[in-house]
Amino acid sequence: MTVSSEPIHIVGGGLAGSEAAWQIVQRGVPVVLHEMRGIKPTNAHHTSDFAELVCSNSFRSDDWQFNAVGLLHEEMRRGGSLILACADKHQVPAGGALAVDRDGFSAAVTEILSNHPLITVVREEVTTLADKPWDNVIVATGPLTSESLSQFVLDVSGEGQLSFFDAIAPIIHYDSIDMSKAWKQSRYDKEGPGGDAAAYINCPMDKDQYEAFIDALLAGPKAEFKDWEHVPYFDGCLPIEVMAERGRETLRYGPMKPVGLTNPHNPTVKAHAIIQLRQDNALGTLYNMVGFQTKLKHGAQADVFRMIPGLENAQFARLGGLHRNTFIQSPKLLDRQLRLKALFPDKSVRFAGQLTGVEGYVESAAIGLLAGRFAAAQALGTSLPAPPESTALGALINHITIGHLEGGSFQPMNINYGLLPPLDPPKVDEHGKKIPLKERGRAKKRLMSLRALNDVQEWLNLA
Ligand SMILES: Cc1cc2nc3c(=O)[nH]c(=O)nc-3n(C[C@H](O)[C@H](O)[C@H](O)COP(=O)(O)OP(=O)(O)OC[C@H]3O[C@@H](n4cnc5c(N)ncnc54)[C@H](O)[C@@H]3O)c2cc1C
Numbered sequence: 177m178t179v180s181s182e183p184i185h186i187v188g189g190g191l192a193g194s195e196a197a198w199q200i201v202q203r204g205v206p207v208v209l210h211e212m213r214g215i216k217p218t219n220a221h222h223t224s225d226f227a228e229l230v231c232s233n234s235f236r237s238d239d240w241q242f243n244a245v246g247l248l249h250e251e252m253r254r255g256g257s258l259i260l261a262c263a264d265k266h267q268v269p270a271g272g273a274l275a276v277d278r279d280g281f282s283a284a285v286t287e288i289l290s291n292h293p294l295i296t297v298v299r300e301e302v303t304t305l306a307d308k309p310w311d312n313v314i315v316a317t318g319p320l321t322s323e324s325l326s327q328f329v330l331d332v333s334g335e336g337q338l339s340f341f342d343a344i345a346p347i348i349h350y351d352s353i354d355m356s357k358a359w360k361q362s363r364y365d366k367e368g369p370g371g372d373a374a375a376y377i378n379c380p381m382d383k384d385q386y387e388a389f390i391d392a393l394l395a396g397p398k399a400e401f402k403d404w405e406h407v408p409y410f411d412g413c414l415p416i417e418v419m420a421e422r423g424r425e426t427l428r429y430g431p432m433k434p435v436g437l438t439n440p441h442n443p444t445v446k447a448h449a450i451i452q453l454r455q456d457n458a459l460g461t462l463y464n465m466v467g468f469q470t471k472l473k474h475g476a477q478a479d480v481f482r483m484i485p486g487l488e489n490a491q492f493a494r495l496g497g498l499h500r501n502t503f504i505q506s507p508k509l510l511d512r513q514l515r516l517k518a519l520f521p522d523k524s525v526r527f528a529g530q531l532t533g534v535e536g537y538v539e540s541a542a543i544g545l546l547a548g549r550f551a552a553a554q555a556l557g558t559s560l561p562a563p564p565e566s567t568a569l570g571a572l573i574n575h576i577t578i579g580h581l582e583g584g585s586f587q588p589m590n591i592n593y594g595l596l597p598p599l600d601p602p603k604v605d606e607h608g609k610k611i612p613l614k615e616r617g618r619a620k621k622r623l624m625s626l627r628a629l630n631d632v633q634e635w636l637n638l639a
Pocket of ligand 1: 234
């Protein structure tokens with residue numbers, strides 16, 4: 177491979193684009209950063225600063241030992257992340273979370289990138305890559321990618337549509353489901369393509385439980401859409417509350433229908449309603465609630481869904497929601513270097529940020545860090561493998577490239593421990609002291625975090 181002295185072009189100066197630019201120039205490779213704000217606004221940003229936080233000012237938990245996003249923070253800090261460095265510098269008190277003064281944070285990112293001798297900032301809307309002679313590009317235009325560029329991506333990817341609208345159902349950690357109440361079985365014991373006739377987890381409800389659940393669903397606070405998020409509902413992905421509003425029995429004839437299933441814990445009693453959960457990742461550590469897309473506010477979701485027998489102690493890897501989004505079908509379209517397969521090897525067009533199907537500020541910046549390092553390695557004539565799947569960074573790449581189930585629908589997700597290969601919960605601590613049963617789940621997270629930090633260091637030493 178030849179060493180290129182050409183700059184790497186980055187389209188979009190958000191969380192991902194800013195981090196990618198920083199990682200590239202740290203390796204001595206020049207960058208041209210194209211950002212349309214200043215010329216053309218989006219519906220959510222208010223400034224023309226780089227890395228503007230469009231909503232909350234929180235980067236969520238900063239606890240690397242017991243929280244997956246805290247672990248991702250730590251891995252990124254060790255990788256010299258600009259986003260984390262500016263967040264640390266502009267931190268505001270927020271308990272165990274890393275929250276920032278949003279203006280100070282974005283101003284700091286903007287100042288550093290704008291004044292860097294290897295970075296040229298161009299304020300423009302990039303509408304296509306077809307007429308550009310660039311051979312090393314990162315597209316990091318986010319959930320609000322401008323329409324003309326979306327159209328270009330549609331054209332080159334050959335996909336029928338970019339997913340502009342999320343209707344997402346909650347995802348639950350398998351090991352928090354009470355299998356003494358739930359059971360595995362497919363409806364009518366129908367075998368799937370892999371020959372598995374017990375692909376779903378089923379949670380039964382009696383009549384009283386169902387009625388109480390419907391009451392809670394109807395009474396729960398719902399998120400309101402902003403005007404620009406106005407989207408029509410399609411009957412195939414109606415929020416469950418909207419279905420419940422159409423009639424108290426609607427859910428029993430829809431996603432909660434109790435037919436073709438027998439509860440082995442209570443075989444002679446027919447359930448009044450049944451909630452099904454479907455395996456969500458290849459590791460089998462996460463399950464999604466089938467047909468349970470919802471616009472219940474996040475705080476209310478845990479309370480309402482824990483009314484379901486078997487889910488009383490459910491831990492949610494992702495809560496449900498409905499919002500406008502733009503993301504590509506990364507598992508089909510990208511390789512593990514985050515390159516668009518359709519254009520490679522003529523051009524290296526990488527994608528980064530929320531557009532790849534990760535969710536959240538930190539995750540978007542993390543994919544920017546990876547795309548930046550991959551692109552820089554290419555420009556320098558070297559190669560860099562993806563980080564190991566045991567790290568939070570590697571788990572994110574896995575999620576967007578190979579980690580989902582064949583044929584399943586690919587949906588954006590925050591980082592969580594369910595995306596990392598599991599470990600058995602430890603029975604004793606490092607001093608040989610027995611760990612009480614109820615603390616073993618926490619101890620397992622710490623072990624997974626320690627493993628991740630060890631493995632990420634080995635990977636960081638490569639670049
Ligand atoms: C309304 C809303 C609220 C959100 N709230 C949160 C939250 O509270 N917490 C959280 O963790 N995540 C939140 N997210 C999700 C997500 O984490 C953020 O959107 C995050 O900013 C994504 O980072 P990004 O770099 O992929 O995209 P962005 O940060 O949006 O950056 C993309 C950049 O590309 C630019 N751009 C777009 N098209 C073009 C073009 N054609 N040419 C040149 N430039 C272009 C945009 O102006 C923008 O600066 C929210 C998303 C939305 C839409």
